Amino acid sequence: MEMDADRWVMHFQTNREQRLEPDWAAPVTLAADVVVKLVRSLEQFQLSDGGGPASLIAWNCESFRSSSAATRKLVDLWFEEEKEHTRLLxxxxxxxxxxxITSHWSFSVFCWVRRFSVRFELTVLLLTEIAAC
Ligand SMILES: [Fe+2]
Incomplete structure (x- = not known):
């Protein structure tokens, strides 16, 4: 299956230019017990979604990144977007x-499995993104 690089470049650029900033000062309407559970989850999620290495880290990632100029550009744009996710979280x-938070056992496992192969790393990262939606 061939990647439509132009489409993804446009996707990342549109996200960058048109992302609305949440109203961080809006009143919190959730119950206190819900907020306690939510914030612990958000802390872990913030660590794993962009809180780690802002690049591919699989042992064979460089062969993937250098497979084409478009692939290198997309990977760079993707991780730029990940930095934005980190800021939002x-x-x-x-x-x-x-x-x-700066560490959690699940984050250690997350980073460890990312090193298996670039294909596996991309799968893990994409699953994280899907879970974030
Ligand atoms: Fe993300």
């Missing part, structure tokens, strides 16, 4: 009174 964590 950091704001969400802060909004609910949480603090960013």
């Amino acid at each position: 950091f704001s969400a964590v802060s909004r609910f009174g949480g603090r960013p």
